[in-house]
Amino acid sequence: MARQDLLALTPDDLIALSNRGIVKRAQREVEAGEAGAEVSEDADGNVMARWPDGAACRISPREKLSDGCCTCAATAVCRHLIGTILGYQAQTSKSKDAPTAAESWDPGAIPDEALSSWWTAKQLALLRQQFDAGMVVELHRGARPGARLHSIAHSLRFLVPGDPRYTRCDCAEQAPCKHVPLAIWAFRLLAKGRD
Ligand SMILES: [Zn+2]
């Protein structure tokens, strides 16, 4: 079972999750064949890599992508994780598991069960209150749908279809931040024509 979430991430998505310098460097290394890490995937879909500098990455299909997925000292998504994802994509693109071109999708289709994996019931209840109190939200459909939450001056993008973990918001929280459920609910209203 290939990790469709990791395969769906484009270089621009990876820049959104880390930064341009990290992605450019990792791309150069992969292209030069000097990836530096052996990337493997186990039967449960964990993608793992061990780096020459001692760092070890483990990207679980059931956890969010964060600095906690790598053993190095970085406090954000680091070059090891980006290198691991690029290395995984390079390995997998040789097989027929590679995904097709991205199509437009609706974040409103992400079910509440998926939200409860990443936010507590209490957090969601507070956010729901905030949402129901009324918000001005501007939504963009597409392969990378986006929401601009005018009321609280934040905007975010969804990077991987159906997966709230891979989001890029301009707030300071690690992805997925608390603005993601707000955006998902707004997309649901749009789907019902209640915008
Ligand atoms: Zn690292």
Ligand SMILES: [Zn+2]
């Ligand atoms: Zn946010």
